[in-house]
Amino acid sequence: DIQMTQSPSTLSPSVGDRVTITCRASESIDNWLAWYQQKPGKAPNLLIYKASSLESGVPSRFSGGGSGTDFTLTISSLQPDDCATYYCQQYNSFPWTFGQGTRIEIK
Amino acid sequence: EVRLVQSGAEVKKPGDSLKISCQGSGYTFTTFWVGWVRQKPGKGLELMGITYPDDSDTRYSPSFQGQVTMSVDKSVTAAYLQWSSLKASDTAMYYCVRQGDEYDAFDIWGQGTLVIVSS
Numbered sequence: 612d613i614q615m616t617q618s619p620s621t622l623s624p625s626v627g628d629r630v631t632i633t634c635r636a637s638e639s640i641d642n643w644l645a646w647y648q649q650k651p652g653k654a655p656n657l658l659i660y661k662a663s664s665l666e667s668g669v670p671s672r673f674s675g676g677g678s679g680t681d682f683t684l685t686i687s688s689l690q691p692d693d694c695a696t697y698y699c700q701q702y703n704s705f706p707w708t709f710g711q712g713t714r715i716e717i718k
Numbered sequence: 719e720v721r722l723v724q725s726g727a728e729v730k731k732p733g734d735s736l737k738i739s740c741q742g743s744g745y746t747f748t749t750f751w752v753g754w755v756r757q758k759p760g761k762g763l764e765l766m767g768i769t770y771p772d773d774s775d776t777r778y779s780p781s782f783q784g785q786v787t788m789s790v791d792k793s794v795t796a797a798y799l800q801w802s803s804l805k806a807s808d809t810a811m812y813y814c815v816r817q818g819d820e821y822d823a824f825d826i827w828g829q830g831t832l833v834i835v836s837s
Contacts, residue, residue, distance in 0.1 A: 612780070643821060645823035645824070647763075647824075654813055654827040654828065654829055654830050655763065655813070655824075655827055656827070657823055657824060657825050660822070660823040660825075661823075666825065698762065698763055700763075700823065700824075702821050702822060702823060703821070705777055705779075706765050706767075706777075706779035706780065706781075707765045708765070709762055709763040709764070709765070710762075711762050712762050712763075
């Protein structure tokens with residue numbers, strides 16, 4: 612299985628900060644990478660697919676980048692509603708696998 | 719509106735059998751893959767497997783092969799996840815998900831079904 616490693620595990624930024632989460636794959640996954648947001652007690656929600664495509668309805672402050680093995684999720688100006696756990700997921704090689712998650716706690 | 723609606727929470731004993739469901743609506747059920755994702759309490763997400771309703775092509779993640787059975791019923795646009803003998807370690811939230819193409823992200827998630835296995 613392809614291992615997905617996210618960093619950092621937790622973040623404590625302030626409202627308005629620019630936030631970047633990284634995700635590294637154990638082998639190349641081209642651009643077959645998604646990012647999800649999960650709020651406490653809720654199902655995850657798709658933010659980004661194909662590494663950099665914004666899912667319909669997702670605010671434009673979210674953006675994704677990278678290809679091959681190294682990827683980023685950036686929130687350009689953090690909002691209170693962005694307090695959540697974020698997961699990356701590869702879907703290049705079955706079984707699709709997720710990163711361990713990055714929790715954002717707003718300062 | 720495209721939705722996946724899952725069956726309600728279950729409390730079972732070790733050794734019990736269980737089948738939970740996921741009903742799709744608002745889209746052509748047979749032309750999108752349906753998957754199941756496990757989330758243990760306080761932990762991350764794990765894909766259990768995916769199935770294509772039109773021909774029941776099913777792919778299990780190796781960790782879950784032989785541990786669960788995934789199925790679909792096109793006539794009622796529902797997918798199912800089944801255990802023949804539950805263990806305490808099966809305690810988790812289970813999400814059904816929709817996947818567009820054979821290689822695609824999960825664009826729709828069910829609300830989750832909490833399964834608690836305790837003696």
